């Protein structure tokens with residue numbers, strides 16, 4: 110029976126090859142495009158968590174929603190404890206203070222961010238473009254990194270001084286003099302136009318919250334490790350009721366939602382591609398059954414059961430589906446390999462950087478392997494090719510031999 | 518007990534609101550080992566009658582009893598199995614499955630019955646020798662002559678040693694020499710292997726060779742003659 114199915118498939122070679130190619134191509138397309146966006150999302154998330162919240166973040170309750178600078182907290186040795194957990198690449202304490210910057214000529218609203226320069230340097234993509242001489246060195250010095258747009262608006266230059274004013278804990282204004290050490294260029298309007306980075310201790314001292322921070326961003330060596338590290342962090346803070354551990358998608362809902370939306374629309378397109386292919390397969394299978402009306406009549410007449418005939422039609426479709434799945438997955442893997450090694454270079458279409466969901470990413474799009482998804486699509490296609498043959502198979506099983514014999 | 522008993526069998530086709538009586542009140546019995554031809558002009562109901570005997574169709578009224586089994590009361594699912602075990606079919610033309618070789622076509626019913634391959638091949642080789650088909654085992658139907666195709670169909674029909682072989686105008690597409698050879702072959706199988714044949718034809722040359730001739734006219738039994746050879 111398997112021989113019969115196999116030979117039947119090659120009876121109309123061209124039609125089979127076209128069907129096979131259509132299914133295989135859809136598998137290739139879906140897998141390659143999924144892997145491409147998977148890779149792009151991953152690099153966006155990787156960039157996003159390094160500049161922003163981290164894969165996991167410890168905040169004081171309510172801070173994520175309100176961004177109220179009064180919700181700071183004493184970090185104690187939590188940073189050291191977190192850094193010691195397996196799977197943690199870096200721990201970045203930060204202080205965020207809204208305030209004003211004044212140069213001799215202009216003034217602007219800013220976000221003063223206190224960082225630990227040594228921890229932040231290798232991680233934060235905002236700091237990538239800075240060489241050592243332009244980087245702030247100490248936790249409490251007067252050196253500052255300023256967004257390039259802000260710098261322009263304040264009509265400042267590196268080396269010049271300016272004044273930052275923030276409100277301290279008791280409600281009084283506190284001003285400090287800083288010197289521009291380096292310039293941060295990200296392409297994000299909000300960052301380039303508002304960000305000033307200074308040493309963590311200096312910022313905290315200005316706000317009168319020495320020893321306290323707003324955010325403890327935890328960077329993992331692999332995004333997957335959040336499953337182990339999350340609970341471990343929860344354990345670390347369990348006796349500090351006011352603190353919470355928040356995953357990146359809640360800390361950066363803009364990015365998370367942008368990815369979700371993008372992915373949803375892509376899934377929709379994938380579903381349509383698969384649907385169209387399935388309809389095509391139903392059509393060819395039905396045609397091939399109708400062409401063999403008389404032949405099936407004979408097979409039934411000499412004693413094959415309708416079930417056997419249905420099985421034959423299903424087997425034919427399954428063979429096509431399986432071969433198409435293998436071929437498509439092979440091509441999909443090749444495409445992914447190419448896209449992950451070479452990528453798609455958008456630099457000739459866009460300016461230096463691309464923004465998506467409040468995150469900058471590389472204009473060279475690169476794919477990443479998502480084997481789980483590839484397998485899933487492969488299984489779908491095989492199942493769909495069986496489903497597509499269900500109706501034609503039923504049709505074949507319903508053939509009345511006496512009737513079929515009369516028609517030539 | 519007779520192998521085939523037809524008792525007041527009627528078959529009426531309905532096309533639109535027109536009723537076409539294809540077989541009317543047909544009563545006859547056919548014994549095991551007989552060599553019977555259904556003769557009659559085109560449209561006289563030969564095919565319809567063979568379909569009824571072959572369980573490919575149910576009578577509108579009357580009874581078809583095969584080997585003691587009433588076809589009307591046998592569930593449809595079981596009929597396929599019954600055909601497989603008891604009836605061999607030869608049709609007018611395009612009998613064979615085009616993608617299978619002559620050998621595979623001939624062993625098809627044996628395969629459906631689950632006979633092991635070695636036994637199948639042995640049986641088919643015997644039959645091919647008997648039918649003069651040696652050397653054609655691996656040919657596809659398209660590469661066989663009409664007569665050779667019909668002989669492969671005979672091999673398929675008798676391979677599983679059915680109680681009766683039904684053939685609907687098996688010689689209609691053959692020239693007179695090929696039909697004569699085919700007939701002689703069926704005759705020989707009937708004599709040597711005691712295979713029961715019931716076949717239809719409107720070819721006088723063919724009809725003359727049969728031992729029993731049942732003539733049909735407008736769906737009715739017109740004549741039933743037995744001749745001693």
Ligand SMILES: Nc1ncnc2c1ncn2[C@@H]1O[C@H](COP(=O)(O)OP(=O)(O)OP(=O)(O)O)[C@@H](O)[C@H]1O
Nearest residue numbers: 530531532537539558559560561562563564565566
């Ligand atoms: N499915 C059907 N629907 C309607 N009428 C039918 C059907 N099958 C057969 N008939 C009619 O029944 C009658 C007998 O047909 P049948 O095919 O049995 O004749 P036949 O003797 O085999 O003819 P032929 O020698 O041409 O093959 C004819 O009048 C035919 O038109």
Ligand SMILES: [Mg+2]
Nearest residue numbers: 563564565685
């Ligand atoms: Mg006929």
